Every structure is written in structure tokens, then in C-alpha cells.
Amino acid sequence: MESSIKLAHGNGGLENRELIEEIFFKSFKNQLLNGEDSAFIEGGKLAFTTDSFTVSPIFFNGGDIGKISICGTCNDIAMAGGKPKYLTCSVIVEEGFSRAELERIVQSMKKELDINGAVVVAGDTKVVPKGSVDKIFINTTAVGEVIYSGIGSSNLRDGLSILVSRDIGAHGATIFLEREGIELYSSLESDCKSLFPTVKGLIDGGLDIVAMRDATRGGLSAVLNEWADSSSVTIEIVEESIPISDEVRGACEMLGFEPYDLANEGTFLLAVPEEDELKALNILREFNPNAEIIGAVTMEYRGRVILKSSWGTKRFLELPTGELLPRIC
Amino acid sequence: MESSIKLAHGNGGLENRELIEEIFFKSFKNQLLNGEDSAFIEGGKLAFTTDSFTVSPIFFNGGDIGKISICGTCNDIAMAGGKPKYLTCSVIVEEGFSRAELERIVQSMKKELDINGAVVVAGDTKVVPKGSVDKIFINTTAVGEVIYSGIGSSNLRDGLSILVSRDIGAHGATIFLEREGIELYSSLESDCKSLFPTVKGLIDGGLDIVAMRDATRGGLSAVLNEWADSSSVTIEIVEESIPISDEVRGACEMLGFEPYDLANEGTFLLAVPEEDELKALNILREFNPNAEIIGAVTMEYRGRVILKSSWGTKRFLELPTGELLPRIC
Numbered sequence: 001m002e003s004s005i006k007l008a009h010g011n012g013g014l015e016n017r018e019l020i021e022e023i024f025f026k027s028f029k030n031q032l033l034n035g036e037d038s039a040f041i042e043g044g045k046l047a048f049t050t051d052s053f054t055v056s057p058i059f060f061n062g063g064d065i066g067k068i069s070i071c072g073t074c075n076d077i078a079m080a081g082g083k084p085k086y087l088t089c090s091v092i093v094e095e096g097f098s099r100a101e102l103e104r105i106v107q108s109m110k111k112e113l114d115i116n117g118a119v120v121v122a123g124d125t126k127v128v129p130k131g132s133v134d135k136i137f138i139n140t141t142a143v144g145e146v147i148y149s150g151i152g153s154s155n156l157r158d159g160l161s162i163l164v165s166r167d168i169g170a171h172g173a174t175i176f177l178e179r180e181g182i183e184l185y186s187s188l189e190s191d192c193k194s195l196f197p198t199v200k201g202l203i204d205g206g207l208d209i210v211a212m213r214d215a216t217r218g219g220l221s222a223v224l225n226e227w228a229d230s231s232s233v234t235i236e237i238v239e240e241s242i243p244i245s246d247e248v249r250g251a252c253e254m255l256g257f258e259p260y261d262l263a264n265e266g267t268f269l270l271a272v273p274e275e276d277e278l279k280a281l282n283i284l285r286e287f288n289p290n291a292e293i294i295g296a297v298t299m300e301y302r303g304r305v306i307l308k309s310s311w312g313t314k315r316f317l318e319l320p321t322g323e324l325l326p327r328i329c
Numbered sequence: 330m331e332s333s334i335k336l337a338h339g340n341g342g343l344e345n346r347e348l349i350e351e352i353f354f355k356s357f358k359n360q361l362l363n364g365e366d367s368a369f370i371e372g373g374k375l376a377f378t379t380d381s382f383t384v385s386p387i388f389f390n391g392g393d394i395g396k397i398s399i400c401g402t403c404n405d406i407a408m409a410g411g412k413p414k415y416l417t418c419s420v421i422v423e424e425g426f427s428r429a430e431l432e433r434i435v436q437s438m439k440k441e442l443d444i445n446g447a448v449v450v451a452g453d454t455k456v457v458p459k460g461s462v463d464k465i466f467i468n469t470t471a472v473g474e475v476i477y478s479g480i481g482s483s484n485l486r487d488g489l490s491i492l493v494s495r496d497i498g499a500h501g502a503t504i505f506l507e508r509e510g511i512e513l514y515s516s517l518e519s520d521c522k523s524l525f526p527t528v529k530g531l532i533d534g535g536l537d538i539v540a541m542r543d544a545t546r547g548g549l550s551a552v553l554n555e556w557a558d559s560s561s562v563t564i565e566i567v568e569e570s571i572p573i574s575d576e577v578r579g580a581c582e583m584l585g586f587e588p589y590d591l592a593n594e595g596t597f598l599l600a601v602p603e604e605d606e607l608k609a610l611n612i613l614r615e616f617n618p619n620a621e622i623i624g625a626v627t628m629e630y631r632g633r634v635i636l637k638s639s640w641g642t643k644r645f646l647e648l649p650t651g652e653l654l655p656r657i658c
Contacts, residue, residue: 027432028418030449042375048450095335100332100353109359120357125348127338128383
């Protein structure tokens with residue numbers, strides 16, 4: 001075992017999972033700590049989730065650390081079938097940080113809270129000496145009311161269809177390009193968005209939602225591999241059906257990453273029975289025209305994700321490893 | 330208004346309060362955001378609170394960042410009359426941090442969770458590049474079950490007695506001495522402690538608890554001034570009755586601080602009707618022999634705290650201002 005923490009331990013992929021299991025799960029183990037993003041408390045009536053945000057740069061095309069701090073946490077509640085209700089907000093600010101920028105960040109938070117119909121009910125503000133933190137980190141923690149029960153990573157079974165809510169990788173590619181000062185793709189912006197309205201649409205549409213997860217750190221690859229592993233099923237994805245913009249493809253070529261590993265902040269995967277797939281697709285497309293049906297659950301290689309090309313080739317899509325992009329969210 | 334955030338904005342005193350009111354309360358305002366450490370949600374059945382911990386050094390005499398991260402948040406629940414139940418834990422770690430130290434911190438957390446009868450049910454782990462954070466910051470957010478209702482800063486009235494649960498200032502003095510490398514006071518250790526057992530003792534004792542607050546950042550001065558202000562009453566404190574150890578007095582002389590402004594992490598103030606004061610004192614002393622009755626609520630100078638000496642002199646105790654000690658918790 002390595003004696004120090006590496007950047008890869010925060011990648012949302014293999015090393016991240018190992019660190020969490022070996023250090024946190026081992027000490028904290030209890031019935032409610034389920035390995036999902038949200039826990040269910042109070043007899044399953046409430047969902048409870050936390051996230052700390054360290055994104056750099058703090059302002060980026062399509063969002064800022066304030067917007068992402070509300071979207072990210074409220075999306076985890078929404079993905080658990082919850083209506084975001086109450087949030088806490090804890091801010092760690094570096095001495096000398098601009099007060100105007102702090103106000104702008106808090107206003108972004110407020111705007112996004114309104115979209116979710118949620119409120120911040122408690123908070124904490126720490127100011128640390130210059131050099132102790134890079135600008136500003138924000139933690140948000142949310143309690144939501146469970147309005148749809150039974151969504152879970154370990155519920156996948158043969159005969160389900162897998163859908164994605166929009167084209168993938170926009171957040172990861174945007175942050176990378178901004179960090180490198182590359183302005184080739186001025187139309188590229190983060191997908192950072194509150195997903196509760198879309199989820200509400202799916203629930204109101206009467207769909208049988210088996211699994212749902214936003215593809216944040218570790219991207220599409222991390223979610224699909226976690227699902228295949230937790231449910232001991234095969235997830236077969238048709239590579240050409242995955243929506244990817246030209247801008248994201250271009251950024252991936254520069255990065256040397258696969259778009260499947262790139263972080264998203266307002267893009268989710270959905271598993272529904274095959275007979276519901278068109279209904280689900282139509283609802284998803286009301287919110288984003290790039291939603292697609294991308295694959296299905298089978299049983300051939302349990303615990304694995306398979307990418308199939310139109311030429312008939314197949315390869316495994318692995319859980320991401322390595323450093324990926326630190327401070328992506 | 331200043332254009333950048335200063336260390337004083339995180340002091341738990343005057344500047345901190347102004348920053349929170351002007352930036353956070355203004356944007357987030359809603360019925361549940363009450364200015365107390367915990368919010369009451371779900372019709373008052375649950376208490377909800379958050380804290381981020383940035384303490385330096387991360388290991389200190391009497392505790393570490395793990396212990397303080399559970400004590401601090403669970404104590405906020407306990408002070409609201411709540412039984413800590415569910416916590417989230419979000420850790421931001423600097424690349425290269427020692428894995429063994431992380432394990433030691435998580436084990437401290439677990440030990441303290443057990444004292445509170447609480448569990449961590451969800452978490453988040455971020456690893457940031459070297460220099461983006463100083464070692465490790467931890468956020469914990471808790472939901473507790475309200476077992477005693479009606480405690481609040483604005484409920485104080487004429488005829489109450491004010492008690493303190495033990496001698497004050499030990500945490501602030503310990504951190505200061507360790508940071509400066511002063512080892513004169515080897516017996517001095519932080520008061521960092523979970524307060525739920527003491528609070529349970531008070532509740533089980535059938536006391537009428539009017540107000541209760543742990544004296545963290547900003548110390549005794551901050552809590553008493555907030556109470557006097559929120560309730561529009563005078564709090565008269567008999568200076569000689571405030572328990573202060575010789576070690577803390579000595580550290581204060583070096584620091585140039587008043588012990589009343591020093592942070593505590595397991596010391597609280599309690600307001601009860603005068604007829605309950607001895608009963609309350611006896612219960613507090615079961616948990617710490619240094620508990621004392623230190624004053625009373627009157628109405629002469631509304632919104633102010635008065636320190637009375639045994640020679641008959643009186644002075645106002647002000648809300649702390651200035652930098653105090655950054656990264657104290």
C-alpha cells in the first residue's frame with residue numbers, strides 16, 4: 001500500500017474507490033453507508049448527501065464554483081429520487097479573496113437553489129491565512145425528500161436499456177481548456193446544470209426508474225463500471241450512439257483522454273426497462289435534444305462494461321485510473 | 330466596505346457576523362435560516378448543522394482534526410437540544426499527505442462518533458495538488474433528532490442564571506502554544522470533547538433549559554454578546570467566578586488576549602431559571618468539577634454584557650474583533 005495520498009486517489013475511479021473503501025468505509029461501516037452518493041435516513045423518507053467543491057478556475061464558461069456547489073449536491077439528491085429541500089453551506093476562503101467575487105459566487109448559489117426549490121438553512125465561514133487554501137472551497141450538504149423509491153446501483157438486471165441525458169464530457173473539456181488558456185472552442189461550455197427538473201419529468205411520466213446517476217468525476221466509465229460491478233451484470237454500450245460534441249472530441253485529442261472518462265456536472269445515466277426506453281428518451285429530449293439510448297444490460301461478462309463498434313468489434317470499458325484532471329469539481 | 334476578505338472575517342466575532350449577514354444571509358434569507366448554529370427542519374423534529382475544520386496543527390494536545398470535526402458538529406446539534414444521529418464527512422486532502430495520518434484521523438472520528446451514538450452515512454473525498462490546501466480540511470454536517478425543544482438565543486429574560494460547564498480557553502491556549510512551539514505548560518490540553526452526554530444529563534435532570542451554546546470561535550465573549558443582543562437583555566457576569574486555569578491565564582499574558590475571547594471546543598454556556606441553578610450546577614459538575622454559576626440576566630443595559638469585579642467595578646465585555654487566532658478549529 002502506498003504511504004502517501006496521490007492525486008489519483010481523488011479521480012472518481014479505481015484509486016479513489018480503493019481509498020474510500022480501505023480508510024473510510026472500514027472505520028465508518030454501518031447499515032446506512034451504502035456506497036451510493038446519497039444515504040437514505042429516517043426510514044428512507046429523506047436522502048442525505050455531501051460534496052466539497054475545489055474546482056479551478058472558480059469561474060468558467062457555463063458556471064462557477066457557486067453554481068456547481070448547488071448543482072452537484074442537489075443532483076445527488078435528485079439521482080436518489082429525492083426533491084432537494086434543505087442545504088448547509090460551508091465556505092473556506094483564503095485571506096485577501098475578493099469580496100465582489102464572493103458575492104457573485106453566493107448569487108450563483110441562490111439562483112441555482114431557486115431552480116431546485118431548495119433553501120440554505122445553516123452555514124459556516126472560515127477565513128484561512130494566505131497560502132492555506134487556493135482561493136475558495138465550498139462544501140454543500142443536502143437533505144431531500146424521497147419522492148421516488150427503489151433507485152440503486154445494485155438493481156440492474158437483464159433486459160434494461162441504458163440512456164444518457166445529453167452529450168458527454170463538456171465540463172471536463174471546458175475546465176481543461178480554460179486551465180490551459182486554450183480558446184479554440186469558444187462555443188464549448190460546461191454542462192453544469194440542476195437535474196431535478198428533468199428527474200421530476202421522468203417521475204411524473206410514470207417511468208420505472210431502476211438506476212440513475214450523474215456522471216461526475218470519472219465520467220461515464222466510472223458510473224457504468226460501478227453499476228456493472230454492483231449489480232453483477234454486463235452493460236453493453238454501442239460506441240457510436242454515445243453523443244459527443246466535436247469540441248469535446250477535439251479537447252480529448254489534446255488531452256489524451258477518452259471522452260468516457262471526462263467529468264460531467266449536469267449529465268446522467270438512466271436504466272429503465274426496455275419497453276420504457278422510448279418514453280424515457282422523449283422525456284429526456286424535452287430537456288436536452290442530445291439525449292440518446294446508448295446500450296443495454298446483458299449477462300455475458302458479469303461485472304464488465306463492453307463498448308461495441310458498428311464494425312462489430314468489442315472492447316472492455318474500464319474504470320478510469322490515474323490522475324485524470326484534479327480539481328475538476 | 331472592504332474589497333477583500335480579511336482574516337478577521339473568520340474570527341467568530343464582529344467582522345465574522347457582518348460578513349455572514351451582508352453576503353450570506355442577504356442572498357439566502359429564508360424562514361429556517363435563524364442565525365443559530367443549527368437549523369430546525371422537518372417541522373422542528375430534526376436539527377441540521379455544518380462545520381468545516383481547518384485547525385492547525387492537525388494533531389494537538391487533547392485532540393486532532395478528526396476528533397474536533399466530530400465534536401464540533403455533534404456539539405452544535407447537542408446545543409440545539411438534539412441527539413446527533415447521521416453525519417456526512419467530506420475530506421479535502423493535499424497530494425502527498427500521509428496515509429497513516431489520514432487513518433489516525435479517521436479513527437479519531439470513529440471513536441468520537443461512538444460517544445455520540447452517531448454514524449457517518451455519506452462522504453466525499455477530494456485530493457488537490459500540493460499547495461492548493463494546507464494538509465487536510467474536513468467538513469462534517471449532521472442531522473440530529475430534537476429531544477428537547479425551545480432552546481434559543483433570543484429566549485433570555487430577567488431572572489435567569491448563567492452557568493459555564495468548565496474552565497474556559499483551554500483549546501485556544503493549547504493551539505496557540507503548540508503553534509509557537511512553547512512547551513512550558515505540558516499539562517495544558519484542549520477541552521475538545523463531545524457534549525451530548527452532558528446535555529443528556531441536563532435534560533434527564535428535568536431542567537428548564539432556556540439557552541445553551543458552546544463557546545467556540547470568539548469564546549465566551551461572542552456567545553454572551555450574541556445572547557444579550559438577540560434577547561435584548563443585560564448579562565451580568567461576576568468576573569472572579571469565571572473558571573480560568575493558571576495555564577490559560579499564562580498563555581493569555583503571552584498572547585495579549587483576554588481568556589474570554591479564546592476558543593473552546595467542549596465548553597458551553599447555559600441559561601436556566603434562577604431556581605434551577607444549583608441543580609444545573611450539580612449536574613454539570615458530574616461531568617466537570619470546574620463548572621460554575623457565573624452570572625445572571627438583568628435588564629439595565631439591554632443588548633450588553635457587563636463584567637463585575639469583586640471590588641464593585643463594572644465594565645462592558647465586547648464582542649471580539651480583529652484577527653484573534655486563525656485556523657483555531
